[in-house]
Amino acid sequence: MSQKQKQPSTREMKQRLKRAEPYVWMLPSILLMCAMIVVPIITVFRLSMSEISRANRVKGFNGLENFKDVIASPTFWNTLRNTLIWTVAVVGFSTLIGFVLAMVLNQNFRGRKVVRALVIFPWATSLIIQAVIWKYIINADYGALNVLLSKLGLIDHFVNWTATAGAFFAWECWVGIFVTVPFVTFCVLSGLQSIDTTYYEAAAVDGASFWRKLFNITLPLVRPSLTVSTVLNIIYVFNSFPIIWTISKGDPADKTHTLVTYLYKLSFTLGKSGQAAAVSVIGFIILAVCAGIYMMISLRGEEAD
Amino acid sequence: MDRRKPWQTVLLYLFVFVVCIVILYPYIVMFSTAAKTDAEMYSANPTIFPIEWQWSNFIDAWKAAPVFKYFLNSIIVAGGATLVAILCGIPAAYAMARMRFKGKGFFLGAVIMSQMFSPVVLLVGIYNVMTTMHLTNSLLGLVLLNAAFNQAFAIWLLRGTFLSISSEMEQAAKIDGCGTVQALLRVLLPVSAPGIVTALIFVFINAWNEYTIALSLISDDLLKPITVGINVFYGYNFIQWQYLFATSLFATIPVIILFLCIEKHLVAGLTAGGVKG
Numbered sequence: 001m002s003q004k005q006k007q008p009s010t011r012e013m014k015q016r017l018k019r020a021e022p023y024v025w026m027l028p029s030i031l032l033m034c035a036m037i038v039v040p041i042i043t044v045f046r047l048s049m050s051e052i053s054r055a056n057r058v059k060g061f062n063g064l065e066n067f068k069d070v071i072a073s074p075t076f077w078n079t080l081r082n083t084l085i086w087t088v089a090v091v092g093f094s095t096l097i098g099f100v101l102a103m104v105l106n107q108n109f110r111g112r113k114v115v116r117a118l119v120i121f122p123w124a125t126s127l128i129i130q131a132v133i134w135k136y137i138i139n140a141d142y143g144a145l146n147v148l149l150s151k152l153g154l155i156d157h158f159v160n161w162t163a164t165a166g167a168f169f170a171w172e173c174w175v176g177i178f179v180t181v182p183f184v185t186f187c188v189l190s191g192l193q194s195i196d197t198t199y200y201e202a203a204a205v206d207g208a209s210f211w212r213k214l215f216n217i218t219l220p221l222v223r224p225s226l227t228v229s230t231v232l233n234i235i236y237v238f239n240s241f242p243i244i245w246t247i248s249k250g251d252p253a254d255k256t257h258t259l260v261t262y263l264y265k266l267s268f269t270l271g272k273s274g275q276a277a278a279v280s281v282i283g284f285i286i287l288a289v290c291a292g293i294y295m296m297i298s299l300r301g302e303e304a305d
Numbered sequence: 306m307d308r309r310k311p312w313q314t315v316l317l318y319l320f321v322f323v324v325c326i327v328i329l330y331p332y333i334v335m336f337s338t339a340a341k342t343d344a345e346m347y348s349a350n351p352t353i354f355p356i357e358w359q360w361s362n363f364i365d366a367w368k369a370a371p372v373f374k375y376f377l378n379s380i381i382v383a384g385g386a387t388l389v390a391i392l393c394g395i396p397a398a399y400a401m402a403r404m405r406f407k408g409k410g411f412f413l414g415a416v417i418m419s420q421m422f423s424p425v426v427l428l429v430g431i432y433n434v435m436t437t438m439h440l441t442n443s444l445l446g447l448v449l450l451n452a453a454f455n456q457a458f459a460i461w462l463l464r465g466t467f468l469s470i471s472s473e474m475e476q477a478a479k480i481d482g483c484g485t486v487q488a489l490l491r492v493l494l495p496v497s498a499p500g501i502v503t504a505l506i507f508v509f510i511n512a513w514n515e516y517t518i519a520l521s522l523i524s525d526d527l528l529k530p531i532t533v534g535i536n537v538f539y540g541y542n543f544i545q546w547q548y549l550f551a552t553s554l555f556a557t558i559p560v561i562i563l564f565l566c567i568e569k570h571l572v573a574g575l576t577a578g579g580v581k582g
Contacts, residue, residue: 021485022406029397029456032389036453037419040430047429104320107309115321117565118328124564126514128532129553132539133331136338136546144334147351178327186572239423241517260425267429268521277429284426291421 044284047277066278075254075262076279082169083238083258090176090237095230097177098184103218105185106192123182131246134175138162165255168248172256175243180236184229191225192218231294235287259283339363339550346546359547363555366538366548372555374527375534379556381444382519382530383512386451390459390508391501393452398463399489403472420457424450424518432521442525450522451512458511459504466500467493503570506563513560531556 051062070076105116122130137144140160149155162168199217208216241260244250250257250265257265259279267276309317338346339362341355367373400406401413424431431450432441440446474496475488483491494501516532523529526537531552538549564571 019406022400022404022409025396025400025404026412028393029460032393032449032453033415033419033456035434036431036450037422037427040427040434041422042430043433044427044430047433101324104317104324107317109314109317109321111321115325116568118325120564120568121328121332121561124510124561125557126516126532126560128514128516129535129557130331132535132549132553133335136550137331137334142347142351144338144353147353151353178331186568190572235421235423239425241425264425264428264517264521267432273429273433280426280429284422287421287426291418294417294421 041284044277044280047273048281050274050277052272052274052277062274066274067281070275070278070282075257078255079257079259079262082256085169086173086176086244086258087234087238089173090180090240091230091233093173093177094180094233095184095226098181098229099188099226101181101185102188102192105189119182119185121182122179123186125179127179127240127242128246130179131175131243134171134178135247138171162248165252168252169256172244172247175247176237176240179243180233183233183236184226187225187229188222191222195221227297231290231297234290235294238283238287238290259286335550335554339547339554341547343547362547363551366551366555369545369548370534370537371527372531372534372552375529375531375552376555378444378528378534379513379530379532382447382451382515383509385444385448386455386512387505387509389448389452390455391505394456394459394463394504395489395494395501397456398460398467399493401460402464402467403475416457416460419454420461424454428517428521431518435522441522442528443522444528446522447512447515447519447530450518451515452508455508455511459508462504462507463497463500466497469500470496499570503567506567507571510560510563513556 048066049061049063051060051065101119105112105119138161140146140158140162143158143161145161146155146158150158162171195218199221200213203213203217238258239260240258241264244256244258244261245264248256250261254262254265260283263276263279263283266272266279337354340358340360341352341362342357342359345352345355345357401409401416435441435446435450438446440449470493474492475483478488478492479485513530514532515530519530519533523533526534535549535552535556538545538552
C-alpha cells in the first residue's frame with residue numbers, strides 16, 4: 001500500500017521532467033538566438049531613444065529626438081523612396097525573369113544540366129565579389145563593358161555609365177536583379193517539377209493554347225513557390241547592403257542610399273549612432289510587417305498538414 | 306510534353322544562349338582581368354582577353370597581402386559557425402519535429418521571424434552588444450553571430466528532414482532500451498544525412514560569403530575574413546584589379562562547387578520549409 005502512495009509522486013516528477021524536456025533540447029538554440037539577435041534588437045530600440053556621443057557613449061534618454069532629426073533630413077526621405085524603388089524593382093524584375101527562366105529550364109533540351117548549374121553561379125557567389133566585378137565592368141575609363149562594346153563596334157568612344165545618381169542607382173538595381181534571379185528560378189522550378197503532367201495532357205486533348213495552360217494550370221500550381229520566393233526576396237533585397245555600398249557608397253551626394261547603407265553611414269562614418277538606431281527601428285518596423293505576413297502564410301501551410 | 310516546332314526550338318536555344326552569356330560575363334571578366342599585365346590593364350588600347358596571360362598574378366596575389374591569413378580566418382569563421390549552428394540546431398529541430406509541448410507554435414513563429422531580421426538592420430545594436438562582450442575584433446564573435454543568424458534556416462531544414470522520416474524506427478529502438486539521445490544519434494541522424502549535409506554546407510556558404518558584420522566588427526587586418534580582406538586591393542587611390550579578381554576567384558570557386566553538390570536537396574528543403582500548403 002505504501003508503495004502505491006509513493007508512486008504518484010515519482011510519476012509526477014517524471015512527468016514534470018518530461019514536460020520540461022523539449023525546452024532543454026531547445027535551450028542551446030534559444031540561448032544563441034537570444035544573445036545574438038534578441039539582445040541587439042532591444043539595444044537598437046534603446047539606442048534609438050538615447051543621446052549618443054560621437055565616441056559612442058550613451059549619454060541618456062532623449063525620447064523621440066533621434067527620430068525627429070532623421071525625419072527632418074531630406075536625405076532620409078530620398079533614401080526611403082530609393083528603398084521602395086530598389087525593393088520593388090529588384091524583386092519584381094527578378095521574379096519575372098526567374099519565372100521565365102524556370103519555364104525554359106523545365107523544357108527538355110540538350111545541355112539543360114549545364115545551364116542549370118550555370119544559373120547557380122550568381123546565387124553562390126558572395127555579393128561583395130559580384131558588386132566589385134560589376135563596379136569594374138561599368139567603370140568609365142577602362143571598364144570591361146566599354147571595351148566590349150567598342151570592340152563590337154557599337155560605340156565610338158567610352159561611355160560614362162554612371163554620369164548621374166539615377167544611372168548609378170539603375171546599375172545597382174541591375175546587379176541586384178542579376179544576383180536575385182537564381183533563387184526565384186530554382187523555387188519556381190521545383191514548383192513546376194511537382195506539377196502532375198496529366199493536367200497538361202488533358203489540356204492538350206482539349207486543344208488549350210499556351211497562354212490558357214499558363215494561366216489556368218501553371219500559375220495557380222506554382223503560386224505557393226512564387227509566394228515564398230517573393231516574400232523572402234522582399235526581405236533579402238530590402239536588407240541588401242554590399243551591392244550599393246560597394247558600387248556607390250550612397251553617393252553622389254547621398255542620392256543612392258537605401259535604408260541599410262544610410263544607417264551604416266550614419267553610424268560608422270558620421271558617428272551618429274542614435275540616428276542610425278532610429279533608422280534601424282524604422283526599417284525594423286517595415287520588416288516586422290513583412291515578416292508577420294510571411295509567418296501567417298507559412299503557419300497556415302503548417303496547419304494544413 | 307508537346308512536340309516543339311522548329312522555330313520554337315531555335316528560340317529556346319537562342320534564349321538559353323543569351324542567358325548563359327549574361328551569367329558568365331562577369332566571371333569571364335574576372336578571369337581575364339586577373340591574368341592581365343599592368344601595362345595591358347591601363348593601356349590606351351584595352352583588350353577583352355589579355356594578349357599576354359600573366360598567370361603569375363594568381364600566385365603573386367597571395368604574397369601582395371596576407372591573403373592566406375584571410376582565407377584561414379574565413380575557414381575558421383565559416384567552419385565554426387557551421388558547427389555551432391548545427392550543434393544547436395539539431396536538438397532544437399528534433400524537439401520541434403518529434404515532441405509536443407506548450408508554445409511550439411510560438412517557437413516556430415519566432416524561428417521564422419528571426420530569419421527576417423538580417424544583421425544589417427540590427428548593426429548598431431550588434432556593434433553595441435559585441436563591444437560590451439569584448440567580441441569586436443574577434444573571430445569568436447563572428448562565429449556566434451553567423452551561427453545565430455543561420456539558426457532559422459538550419460532548424461527549418463533539419464525539422465523538415467526529421468518530419469519526412471517516420472518515427473517508427475526510433476520508437477522500436479526505444480523499446481529495445483535506447484534513450485532518446487541514443488535513438489536520435491544512432492537511428493535518426495544516420496538516416497537524415499542528406500538533410501544534415503545540406504544544412505551544413507548552406508550555413509558554411511552563408512558564413513563564408515558574409516560581408517557586412519565582418520566589415521563593421523573587424524578592424525584588425527589580420528583578423529579579416531576574405532570578403533573584407535580583398536578590400537586591401539581596393540584602396541582609395543590605388544586599385545590592384547588583377548590581385549583583387551585573382552583572390553576573388555579563389556574565394557568563389559570552392560563555394561560554387563559546394564553549392565552545386567547540395568542544389569537538389571537545398572531547393573527541396575527550402576520549398577518544403579516555406580510552403581507546405
